[in-house]
Amino acid sequence: VQLQACGGGLVQAGDFLRLSCAASGLAFSSYAMGWFRQAPGKEREYVAQIRRRGGNIYYADSVKGRFTISRDNAKSTVYLQMNSLKPEDTAVYYCAAKHDAPGLQPQSSEWPYWGQGTQVTVSS
Numbered sequence: 001v002q003l004q005a006c007g008g009g010l011v012q013a014g015d016f017l018r019l020s021c022a023a024s025g026l027a028f029s030s031y032a033m034g035w036f037r038q039a040p041g042k043e044r045e046y047v048a049q050i051r052r053r054g055g056n057i058y059y060a061d062s063v064k065g066r067f068t069i070s071r072d073n074a075k076s077t078v079y080l081q082m083n084s085l086k087p088e089d090t091a092v093y094y095c096a097a098k099h100d101a102p103g104l105q106p107q108s109s110e111w112p113y114w115g116q117g118t119q120v121t122v123s124s
Contacts, residue, residue: 001025003115005095010121011085019080021095021115028076029053032100034111035069035080037091037120044094046106048080058104063089085122092117 007019021033034049048059048069057069068081078095096111105111 001097001113003095003097003113005093005115005118008093008118008120010123013086013122013124015085016083017085017120019093019118021078023076023097026097029073030100031097033071033078034096035093036096036108037093039091044108049105050078052100087122087124090120090122092119
């Protein structure tokens with residue numbers, strides 16, 4: 001399984017970014033996909049998840065209303081649209097995959113497959 005995340009960068013507060021994560025080596029449409037982030041000196045933090053058919057979307061309270069997770073099963077890709085970015089959104093963002101299951105899975109230990117991360121830096 002390979003998850004390749006991209007789209008990070010350096011932006012100013014209030015700007016937007018769109019992260020992408022291309023998956024290979026798995027039956028993408030059978031997997032739930034998630035995004036996590038990790039800021040320097042902090043633990044990895046749950047951001048959002050989406051079930052295999054695009055339903056049952058969950059967000060962390062810190063990003064709700066600003067971030068949107070989506071997926072394109074034909075392209076085996078999951079996206080994270082990040083609007084109204086804040087300096088506190090600065091982190092390395094990771095995509096993750098797990099066999100599809102109902103409910104919220106906010107613990108990183110619940111996700112067996114991980115991408116390499118993409119850096120997002122938001123300046124004030």
